[in-house]
Amino acid sequence: MPELPDVEALARRLRQRILRRRITRVALPDPSVVRSPRPSVFGRRLRGRSIRDVGRRGKYFLVHLSGGLVIVGHLRMTGDIAVVRRTDPLRPHTRLMIGFDGDELRFVDQRRFGHVELVGARALDTVSGLRRLGVEPLDPAFTPARLRALLRGRRGALKALLLRQDLIAGIGNIFADEILYQARLHPARQIRTLRPLEIGAFYRSIRRVLRRAVRALSRRRGAEGTLLAVRAPGGVCPRCGGPLRVARIAGRTTYFCPRCQR
DNA sequence: CTTGTGCCCTGACCGC
DNA sequence: TGCGGTCAGGGCACAA
Numbered sequence: 001m002p003e004l005p006d007v008e009a010l011a012r013r014l015r016q017r018i019l020r021r022r023i024t025r026v027a028l029p030d031p032s033v034v035r036s037p038r039p040s041v042f043g044r045r046l047r048g049r050s051i052r053d054v055g056r057r058g059k060y061f062l063v064h065l066s067g068g069l070v071i072v073g074h075l076r077m078t079g080d081i082a083v084v085r086r087t088d089p090l091r092p093h094t095r096l097m098i099g100f101d102g103d104e105l106r107f108v109d110q111r112r113f114g115h116v117e118l119v120g121a122r123a124l125d126t127v128s129g130l131r132r133l134g135v136e137p138l139d140p141a142f143t144p145a146r147l148r149a150l151l152r153g154r155r156g157a158l159k160a161l162l163l164r165q166d167l168i169a170g171i172g173n174i175f176a177d178e179i180l181y182q183a184r185l186h187p188a189r190q191i192r193t194l195r196p197l198e199i200g201a202f203y204r205s206i207r208r209v210l211r212r213a214v215r216a217l218s219r220r221r222g223a224e225g226t227l228l229a230v231r232a233p234g235g236v237c238p239r240c241g242g243p244l245r246v247a248r249i250a251g252r253t254t255y256f257c258p259r260c261q262r
Numbered sequence: 263c264t265t266g267t268g269c270c271c272t273g274a275c276c277g278c
Numbered sequence: 279t280g281c282g283g284t285c286a287g288g289g290c291a292c293a294a
Contacts (some may be wrong), residue, residue, distance in 0.1 A: 002287080002288090003278090003287075003288095044266080059288080074288080074289085075288090076288050076289075077286070077287060077288060078271090078273095078286090079287095109269085109271095110272060111270090111271045111272050111273085111286090112270085112271050112272075112274070112289095113270065113271065113272095113273095113288065113289085114272070121278080128286085128290090154263085154264095155263075156263090156264060160264085160265080163288095165288090165289080172287055172288070173286095173288085174287050175287090177287095178283090194291075201286045240293080249268090250265085251265080251266065251267085252287085253285090253287085
């Protein structure tokens, strides 16, 4: 589930809850979530440090610690993080706990695709995956000109482009569909056939969809009047009322409205 | 360069 | 109710 808006909302929530707090305890019910260093070292390195900041890059979350260390993590398909009372019952699939006095950060992940690693702040750009990420779509650096440059000379479907983390960071299957829906562009539409007006609509849709989702998720609100809300077999287009279509595009299950999206 | 496949895991769901 | 097959919103390596 987690894409850029989810991870951004998570980072904001964490910032409110654990900023400046000191780690007193680390537990690893499933040591395999830690990529590096070795799980036994991981806990020892964390204890005693305090949280300096919590950030995000693409779908990765970054917890900056005192002493120039950073926890880099990815939630993949089923990961989630919550800060709860230390006495609260453990949810199933809890993989990692980081304790502060009274509270505890818990990394829960049913499918065990998610992971964390601990790196020096200086070495952040050596983290594979993080290193190859493209532009942040909500950053001022992502301008219409930047998007045009990204599209220039490129072939393939719009949906495939949106899913490429090395071009634009943080968009996953769900929001790719939503962005194309709002831009009224067909997911299989070829990049090189886009007209200037459509590129403009594409750009605005990327920004608008992600920004609104960040806002909604940060307030723990749902999304209304969107494809998101009706994304299910038998779903109906909120705009024209016609049936949605499901297809495999760019290797992913794709929902779209064949009438509204061209 | 682009697309497709399989894989890492677990659980939900469907049809028989 | 039980069983096996299929699929899932990510990312990576690899092949064509």
